[in-house]
Amino acid sequence: xxxxxxxxxxxxxxxxxxxxxxxxxxxxxxxxxxxxxxxxxxxxxxxxxxxxxxxxxxxxxxxxxxxxxxxxxxxxxxxxxxxxxxxxxxxxxxxxxxxxxxxxxxxxxxxx
Amino acid sequence: xxxxxxxxxxxxxxxxxxxxxxxxxxxxxxxxxxxxxxxxxxxxxxxxxxxxxxxxxxxxxxxxxxxxxxxxxxxxxxxxxxxxxxxxxxxxxxxxxxxxxxxxxxxx
Numbered sequence: 250x251x252x253x254x255x256x257x258x259x260x261x262x263x264x265x266x267x268x269x270x271x272x273x274x275x276x277x278x279x280x281x282x283x284x285x286x287x288x289x290x291x292x293x294x295x296x297x298x299x300x301x302x303x304x305x306x307x308x309x310x311x312x313x314x315x316x317x318x319x320x321x322x323x324x325x326x327x328x329x330x331x332x333x334x335x336x337x338x339x340x341x342x343x344x345x346x347x348x349x350x351x352x353x354x355x356x357x358x359x360x361x
Numbered sequence: 362x363x364x365x366x367x368x369x370x371x372x373x374x375x376x377x378x379x380x381x382x383x384x385x386x387x388x389x390x391x392x393x394x395x396x397x398x399x400x401x402x403x404x405x406x407x408x409x410x411x412x413x414x415x416x417x418x419x420x421x422x423x424x425x426x427x428x429x430x431x432x433x434x435x436x437x438x439x440x441x442x443x444x445x446x447x448x449x450x451x452x453x454x455x456x457x458x459x460x461x462x463x464x465x466x467x468x469x
Contacts, residue, residue: 352404
């Protein structure tokens with residue numbers, strides 16, 4: 250069966266510090282991968298998606314970037330965090346060609 | 362503009378009191394509508410996919426239905442463990458468009 254991991258689960262970082270969130274998927278090959286941010290009381294906002302190694306599409310211009318160095322690894326990064334980067338970050342995967350997405354446990358990021 | 366609207370924002374029910382959650386959408390050529398359950402501090406859990414008007418899916422106390430403009434998530438005789446936020450999403454091209462969710466609270 251497929252499993253998706255995210256770490257860390259929670260993170261508190263000062264403004265201006267760098268960020269690296271990691272997501273890995275097990276039990277499947279060539280998945281589509283997604284990074285979302287969820288604000289309280291609002292729908293999920295798609296940040297990045299990837300259909301393959303090194304292939305990243307950005308949905309929202311912002312302070313964040315994403316990379317996919319391996320088939321089942323997806324990384325969300327920032328060089329300098331802003332207060333507005335605080336939120337709940339979710340990684341998801343889907344089978345290539347299918348629309349159902351399956352989510353990881355999420356990372357709660359607080360920027361102080 | 363493609364949009365997904367969920368109502369109500371919050372719903373409080375007594376255990377055993379059945380009700381429905383609504384997801385209305387405006388999207389050209391629906392290619393799929395999804396329901397997810399999300400517990401506090403966790404990632405959304407996939408529940409159902411619906412593709413065409415008239416389609417229904419069931420899982421335990423939940424039943425999802427779809428019309429040309431909206432979907433309903435019916436909850437029959439809910440239990441406290443059904444308390445969660447229920448999210449709806451529709452497919453638009455390569456991505457999902459999400460509603461803000463309905464927070465369901467079931468009181469024992």
